[in-house]
Amino acid sequence: MKSINKNTVVVKNEIELQNVIANNTSVVLAEQESSLQNTNPSVGIDLNSYNNVVCINRAKKEITVQSGISLEKLYVLIEACGWSIPCIPSNSKQMLCNAINHGAHGSNGQLLGNYIVNFRLISAYGKCKEIKEEDIEINAVKFSLGKLGIFSEITFRCEEKAEFHITATSQKTEVWLTTLEESIDTYDYLKINWFPHTKYMYIQKGNKIDKSSKQKKKRSLVHQKDIQNKKKSIYGFVKKNPKAIVRANKILRNLFYRKSKEQIGSLYTTTTSRTATSNKFKTSWFLPVGLLSSFFQELEAVLVDKDQKVYMPAPVEINFLQKDSILMSPAYQQDVVVINYETEYMSEHSVVVINQFFRDKGAKPCGEQLLHLSDIDLKKLYPNYKEFQKLTNTLYT
Numbered sequence: 001m002k003s004i005n006k007n008t009v010v011v012k013n014e015i016e017l018q019n020v021i022a023n024n025t026s027v028v029l030a031e032q033e034s035s036l037q038n039t040n041p042s043v044g045i046d047l048n049s050y051n052n053v054v055c056i057n058r059a060k061k062e063i064t065v066q067s068g069i070s071l072e073k074l075y076v077l078i079e080a081c082g083w084s085i086p087c088i089p090s091n092s093k094q095m096l097c098n099a100i101n102h103g104a105h106g107s108n109g110q111l112l113g114n115y116i117v118n119f120r121l122i123s124a125y126g127k128c129k130e131i132k133e134e135d136i137e138i139n140a141v142k143f144s145l146g147k148l149g150i151f152s153e154i155t156f157r158c159e160e161k162a163e164f165h166i167t168a169t170s171q172k173t174e175v176w177l178t179t180l181e182e183s184i185d186t187y188d189y190l191k192i193n194w195f196p197h198t199k200y201m202y203i204q205k206g207n208k209i210d211k212s213s214k215q216k217k218k219r220s221l222v223h224q225k226d227i228q229n230k231k232k233s234i235y236g237f238v239k240k241n242p243k244a245i246v247r248a249n250k251i252l253r254n255l256f257y258r259k260s261k262e263q264i265g266s267l268y269t270t271t272t273s274r275t276a277t278s279n280k281f282k283t284s285w286f287l288p289v290g291l292l293s294s295f296f297q298e299l300e301a302v303l304v305d306k307d308q309k310v311y312m313p314a315p316v317e318i319n320f321l322q323k324d325s326i327l328m329s330p331a332y333q334q335d336v337v338v339i340n341y342e343t344e345y346m347s348e349h350s351v352v353v354i355n356q357f358f359r360d361k362g363a364k365p366c367g368e369q370l371l372h373l374s375d376i377d378l379k380k381l382y383p384n385y386k387e388f389q390k391l392t393n394t395l396y397t
Helices: 014-022 071-080 096-101 173-177 180-186 224-235 242-256 267-271 289-304 348-360 367-372 375-381 385-394
Strands: 002-005 008-010 027-029 043-046 053-057 062-066 116-122 128-132 150-157 163-172 189-195 200-209 261-265 282-288 316-321 336-342
Touching: 014 043, 014 116, 014 150, 062 071, 071 096, 071 267, 096 150, 163 173, 163 267, 173 180, 173 200, 173 289, 180 200, 180 289, 189 242, 189 267, 224 242, 261 267, 282 289, 282 367, 289 336, 289 348, 375 385
Parallel strands: 008 043, 027 043
Antiparallel strands: 002 008, 053 062, 062 150, 116 128, 116 150, 163 200, 163 261, 189 200, 189 316, 282 336, 316 336
């Protein structure tokens, strides 16, 4: 166990992880803002070196890894086994334990945690607890907000590797909304990038293809690294002039999101970003799928109202989640749409108005935002939070 500074300890095995937690009154993952106790952390835990494969069970298609592994490394290992995970969050650079705590997900699938069948958790007292798929607590642990302890080892059950034919096309928002339900039912993968102030969306959709298919590899989709680099220069001036977001959105769309493109490959190779991105300015909300059409019509009305002076940068990312049984999941027993937007280039006025609009329309915060909410707020927003608390209180007894 090694200290990289006076407040951060590098952990390389489970015993070291238990010791550092047991011997400190409050700890926090070095790359995560959630802690076991909501106080100023006395020590940070760096899990970047705790990133190895523990075991592979080929008969069950299961892989067990240490929690500090990056999603990118995990996906590469899984694909090398000839397997896949149907849920692929777009940011593959994030650490696995953080991804689970944030409720990471793909699109037209489920939470990443839904494909986990075994956890080893370290409690606030350094005690290790194993949670198996038959245990009632597992539906709390799969999305635990970091409140149950720090993950040590995690086991995924995978599927046979599948290839997808993904296409991306630009379409007017009003036209696409009329085909929303059909698209959700038709495609194995569906993700939308919406461009506020332009009346356009960029739709990525696709289905699994037969392994025996002779289709040729297609030209790749938009490269996220190119977009992120260009976006900084395009939006760099909008802080002084928020209205300039309207023009910036059009420029970004014209550069990267007008032409139709397609690609054949795994979900990992076709839909993830191998560029490190931060969640610092990301805001996420969810609402039932059936409300999306009217929601967007009303939101666009707010954006075109000149008196409101509200501007949103592009793209706004829209993902679809299938219902599940995870207690704190936004998709608990209902299909939902998750809407993500970045506030980095928005004026304070626009952020306040947009966030209040989401609340007024019945949308609920999700993802990393939940890590900053009090127990009182969580009880108001999530009916299952009381049951979640009950399970957390008995987990280590």
